[in-house]
Amino acid sequence: MAGKRIGDHQVGIYKKLRTKLGQEVAAAKAGISVRSARRLDSTDTLPSQRAARAWRTRADPFEAVWQSEVVPLLEATPALTATTLLEEMQRRHPGQYDNALLRTLQRRVRTWGASHGREREVFFAQAHPPGRLGLSDFTHAAVLQVSIAGAVLLHLLYQFALAYSGWRYVEVVLGGESFMALSSGLQNAVWMMGGVPEEHRTDSLTAAYNNQTEHELLTRRYEGLCLHYGMRPSRNNLGVSHENGSIESRQGTLKRTMEQALLLRGHRDFADLDAYRRFVAEVFGRLNARVAGKFNEERRTLKALPSRRSSDYEEVDARVTKYGTMTVKKVLYTAPSRLVGHRLKVRIYSEKLECWLGNVCVLELLRGQPDPVSGRGKVVDYRHLLPALKRKPGALARSVLRDALFPRTEYRLMWARLRDSLPEAGACRLMVGLLDLAGNGGCEAELAERLALLLAAGELPDLDQLRDEMAPRPALYPAVTVVLPELASYDLLLTAA
Numbered sequence: 001m002a003g004k005r006i007g008d009h010q011v012g013i014y015k016k017l018r019t020k021l022g023q024e025v026a027a028a029k030a031g032i033s034v035r036s037a038r039r040l041d042s043t044d045t046l047p048s049q050r051a052a053r054a055w056r057t058r059a060d061p062f063e064a065v066w067q068s069e070v071v072p073l074l075e076a077t078p079a080l081t082a083t084t085l086l087e088e089m090q091r092r093h094p095g096q097y098d099n100a101l102l103r104t105l106q107r108r109v110r111t112w113g114a115s116h117g118r119e120r121e122v123f124f125a126q127a128h129p130p131g132r133l134g135l136s137d138f139t140h141a142a143v144l145q146v147s148i149a150g151a152v153l154l155h156l157l158y159q160f161a162l163a164y165s166g167w168r169y170v171e172v173v174l175g176g177e178s179f180m181a182l183s184s185g186l187q188n189a190v191w192m193m194g195g196v197p198e199e200h201r202t203d204s205l206t207a208a209y210n211n212q213t214e215h216e217l218l219t220r221r222y223e224g225l226c227l228h229y230g231m232r233p234s235r236n237n238l239g240v241s242h243e244n245g246s247i248e249s250r251q252g253t254l255k256r257t258m259e260q261a262l263l264l265r266g267h268r269d270f271a272d273l274d275a276y277r278r279f280v281a282e283v284f285g286r287l288n289a290r291v292a293g294k295f296n297e298e299r300r301t302l303k304a305l306p307s308r309r310s311s312d313y314e315e316v317d318a319r320v321t322k323y324g325t326m327t328v329k330k331v332l333y334t335a336p337s338r339l340v341g342h343r344l345k346v347r348i349y350s351e352k353l354e355c356w357l358g359n360v361c362v363l364e365l366l367r368g369q370p371d372p373v374s375g376r377g378k379v380v381d382y383r384h385l386l387p388a389l390k391r392k393p394g395a396l397a398r399s400v401l402r403d404a405l406f407p408r409t410e411y412r413l414m415w416a417r418l419r420d421s422l423p424e425a426g427a428c429r430l431m432v433g434l435l436d437l438a439g440n441g442g443c444e445a446e447l448a449e450r451l452a453l454l455l456a457a458g459e460l461p462d463l464d465q466l467r468d469e470m471a472p473r474p475a476l477y478p479a480v481t482v483v484l485p486e487l488a489s490y491d492l493l494l495t496a497a
Contacts (some may be wrong), residue, residue: 006032008046013028014183015040057312061101062108065089074109082106128163130294131301134197134231135159135247136186138177144258146276147269153276157255158182160189161247165294167193168250170284172277173350175369179221180350183312190229191309193295194301200231230303232259258283320344324385328353331368331377334384334401337462339363355370380404383439386432393432397424407438410448421460433463443470 014030014037021029027037027345031323061071069092070085084241090096138156156173158181173181182202190196193210202222226233262268270276288295318326322338325332328346333353339362347354348367355363368379382405389396396402397419406412411434418427434451436446447470454461 006036006040006047008048011040011046023251029233045371057446061097061104062089066108070108071104071112074112075116078113082109084133085109086448105257129301130164130298131195131303132198133163133201134160134199135163135201136182137203137251138173138181138245139251139255141255141258143255144262145268146262148273148276149271150269153273156181156252157183157280159247159248159251160186162193162295162298165298166250166291167288167298168284170254170280172273172280175350175367178350180312180314180348182222183225183310184350186225187229187309187312190305193299193302194305195299196229196231196305198232199234200226200229201234203235225310229306252285254284256487257287313349316346316348318344318346319354320461324388330370330375331379333365333379334369334381335363336384338387343446378404382407382435385437386436389432392434393428394425396428398434405435408448410451411435411438412457414451414461417455430461430463434461434466437463437470441467441470446470 010030010032014026014032017026018037018041019028021024022040023037024034027034030037032040047305049236060066069089073080073085073088082102086097086102086105106303136158138158141157146155154176158171158173159168160170161168169185169192171181171185171188173185175181186200223233255477258280263278265279270279316328318328320326320335322340323338324337325334326344326346327333329348335355339355339357340464342357345356345364347356351367353363353365353367354361355365365379365381368377370377378401380401385401385405396405401407402415403412406415408484411431414434415427415431418430421427422430434447438447441447447466450466450470
């Protein structure tokens with residue numbers, strides 16, 4: 001067993017076997033050589049009781065350069081590795097230091113670092129009393145490779161966790177690490193668990209902002225949110241993620257659990273975003289079931305919730321231009337023509353916009369995100385521009401929003417067919433008619449399927465025929481005749497009484 005040290009326990013086994021068996025048999029059963037057995041028979045000293053060897057078995061290959069060259073390099077730059085030092089010695093002394101000496105140099109460098117190296121960072125384990133600390137963090141979820149109806153979903157996961165019990169809340173975030181996402185996720189978490197911890201900690205979310213003004217605005221809004229719930233706000237130092245260790249470690253367990261759940265599911269595609277959200281809720285629900293006992297203990301120590309939620313939106317001004325569009329956070333949105341010229345107060349939530357005129361909400365839109373490359377985005381609803389297009393169908397041909405107006409791929413492909421097959425004016429009228437039928441007839445999906453069949457057959461659509469088939473039928477009401485009695489007949493009721 002050359003190269004394998006014999007321990008006290010192994011010696012004890014051999015000594016016990018030796019009282020009953022011969023030397024060779026006892027050595028074989030104890031897993032040692034016969035030569036080692038003869039040596040053990042001649043002494044009663046255990047291996048741990050022997051004095052450490054104070055001599056070298058071979059000459060030190062770095063004795064000539066250790067104090068004069070290697071140590072000065074380590075003192076000047078302690079981060080140098082043994083591999084770098086060996087390469088430097090080979091450069092300075094060609095042919096004297098073989099690559100096989102790397103392991104020897106690594107041991108020497110490690111021993112020197114323990115005796116003369118720089119101070120290392122020490123981590124202090126923290127005790128978290130129940131109800132004291134809750135933490136929030138965002139993590140990228142691209143590694144999960146989730147898709148919605150075949151399209152890759154680029155998203156983040158927001159996670160809130162209680163440091164004591166490990167109870168967590170997870171939410172899908174489509175944008176970036178914004179205040180709206182933090183506010184929405186945090187408020188959903190505290191209302192779900194039915195209480196508020198004493199302190200709430202995040203990482204440095206200001207990394208997503210470009211200037212000091214935005215930094216100060218985020219700080220004020222975050223502090224206001226915590227004040228509303230009676231929490232003490234705190235942040236870890238920039239770049240020191242281990243200060244948020246109670247949440248950072250749980251980001252890893254969350255992703256691993258989701259990965260395993262996706263593997264069991266068999267595929268990573270979901271019919272819609274709500275289906276994926278339900279899947280995420282099931283995953284963190286199973287994780288919370290593991291800590292139900294500690295969470296029930298901690299929930300009794302949480303502070304009471306306020307009477308209402310705080311605002312989880314950002315408010316900006318936006319003016320609807322003569323083109324029926326407005327720009328909010330570098331994203332272009334369409335609006336009904338009745339709002340042209342009005343300046344609206346737009347409340348920006350994590351996934352929607354509410355447009356207010358005075359104290360009336362006049363429009364609600366799904367929130368869009370800027371393109372990562374261009375930095376701009378578009379959210380176009382063809383129904384907003386349909387009335388104007390029906391009056392001026394020829395504007396469709398060269399509209400800058402034309403391609404974004406088509407709600408599905410089939411409509412875009414049909415427009416290309418009409419443009420090649422008909423005069424421009426006729427193609428515009430027919431396409432606007434199809435959009436009108438899809439929007440006002442409530443048959444966008446059904447019409448798209450019919451257009452796909454026509455495209456495959458190489459035929460053009462007959463708008464009148466499609467209207468007869470798909471347009472909603474007018475409701476038929478029965479004819480009701482109301483006969484009023486003569487007023488004198490009521491006198492009979494008095495007589496009968």
